[in-house]
Amino acid sequence: MDFEFSPDALMLRDMLRRFVEDEAKPMEMKFFSTRALEDNERARLRTVIEQMGLWGITVPEKFGGGGLDLVTACLLHEELGKTFLPIDLGDVPPMLYACQGDQIEKFLKPTLAGKRHPYLAACEPNAFKPEDWKTTATPQDQVYVLDGKKTLFAVPSAQDFLIVLAKAPAGIGAFIVEPNQGGVRIVENGGVTLHLEGCQAEAKSLLGECGQALRLGSDEAPGSCIQLGARYIGLAQRLLDMSIEYAKSWTALGALLMERRAIQNMLAEMQVQIESARWLVYHAAWLADKEGPSYLAAAEVRLSTGEMLRRVTDLATLVYGGPGPSQEFDINRYLCSTVPPQALELGLECARTTIAASLLAVSEGG
Known part of the structure; x- marks a missing residue:
């Protein structure tokens, strides 16, 4: 390397x-x-x-x-x-x-040009795992009728679109849905919830085939996961840098925070967590450039960086604990702005499943 x-x-x-x-x-x-x-x-x-x-x-x-x-x-x-x-x-x-056919011109190319933005509607308010999802896609004539609730991580604008994962008789399908079409309701209630109530999605809005949604983009998915891991590294590094600056400037009970052993221990652990995950990210990226994408390496990056980010966030919150909750010091709010908790949890769950399946397959083969 x-x-x-x-x-x-x-x-x-x-x-x-x-x-x-x-x-x-x-x-x-x-x-x-x-x-x-x-x-x-x-x-x-x-x-x-x-x-x-x-x-x-x-x-x-x-x-x-x-x-x-x-x-x-x-x-x-x-x-x-x-x-x-x-x-x-x-x-x-x-x-x-x-995307195929008209989907390329209507959705893929505008997304690549930055004119439209896709919002993935996968997680549900009370379900992270695909097997627990309740949203259905019922075939009816030339359409699929979508019913259920999904968690969104932001409110889409009129020119954006949704990729809704729903259970059809043949398995989970990925349906492209416009945010302003009939049967679609978006509610802000502390979070953002997508309500699908008899929403009719044309058959041509289906990405790939029903039952294959979780395998779409399989060639590009590992690289995307590794890049996401790198972004988590950057976010965690920002939290560490902020914590160091804060520890050097905030005084409590007559002493700077940086002089307290507990704070020093927290900063040291944050540094080691970040650096360990950083090496895993760049090693996986280097291997992918040399040998091609690996689902196992990508899953290891997703799990390692996701858990690292959660731990660093917890430690940064403790470092900032002195002034109490405020917009200026709300670490979890900073995190949620770029990494919604539902997305992080879904990624960790998928990564664990992939890694475990690989380990068990190797064991059985041996």
């Missing part, structure tokens, strides 16, 4: 680092107060990313993207993880690469 990043990779990282510091971070407190980026703000940030030549740079070449190697892509995603704003580089959910 080569332990050095290429000069080009470092140049891209430094360029994105300046963007995060100069453009993204100054907008964070406003974002926390309004709970959303305005359309003009999102468009301006995307324009800056496009001007830097980074929009779509991590998308595979066969889909019209930059086809950046995975190690460099992870370097960029780690840097992007250091802002709490929901910004991306034009990345596409692997599932959407299964």
Whole structure:
């Protein structure tokens, strides 16, 4: 394994680092107060990313993207993880690469161009695991009738679209649904819940085939998981940096926090957790660039970085415990802005299942 990043990779990282510091971070407190980026703000940030030549740079070449190697892509995603704003580089959910025919022009290409944004509706209010999902897709003439509730991680705008995972007789299907079509209701109640009440999804809105939804985009999914792990590393590093700065400046009972042994122990554990997960991410990325994608390596990254992020968040919350709850010091709110708890939990559950299946298959083979 080569332990050095290429000069080009470092140049891209430094360029994105300046963007995060100069453009993204100054907008964070406003974002926390309004709970959303305005359309003009999102468009301006995307324009800056496009001007830097980074929009779509991590998308595979066969889909019209930059086809950046995975190690460099992870370097960029780690840097992007250091802002709490929901910004991306034009990345596409692997599932959407299964678009065919008219779906390509209507959904895939506009997503790649940044004109539309897909929202995955998989988790349900009381169910993370696919086997526990209750949302159904009932075939009826030339349509599927969708009924149930799904948890969304943000409110989609009119030009965005939903990818709804629902149980059909043949298995779980992925259906593209417009947010303003009949039978769709989006409710904000502390979170965001998608209500599907007799929503008619045309057969042509189905991605792939029913029963294959969880396998869509299988070639791109491992790389996407590893890049997500890199983003978790960046987010955890931001929390550690904030905790260090806070420990150096906050005084309690006549002493700086950094002088207290308990705080020192927390910071040390955060550092080790982050660095351990970082090595796993870049090793998996390096292996994928050399040998091709591995579901097992991607699952290990997903599990390791997800658990690391939860632990670092808990420790950062303890470090910041002195002033009590406030918008300025709400660590969990920072986390939820970029990593909704339901998405994190679903990812961890899927990763555990993949790793266990691999281990048990090896044991049986032996």
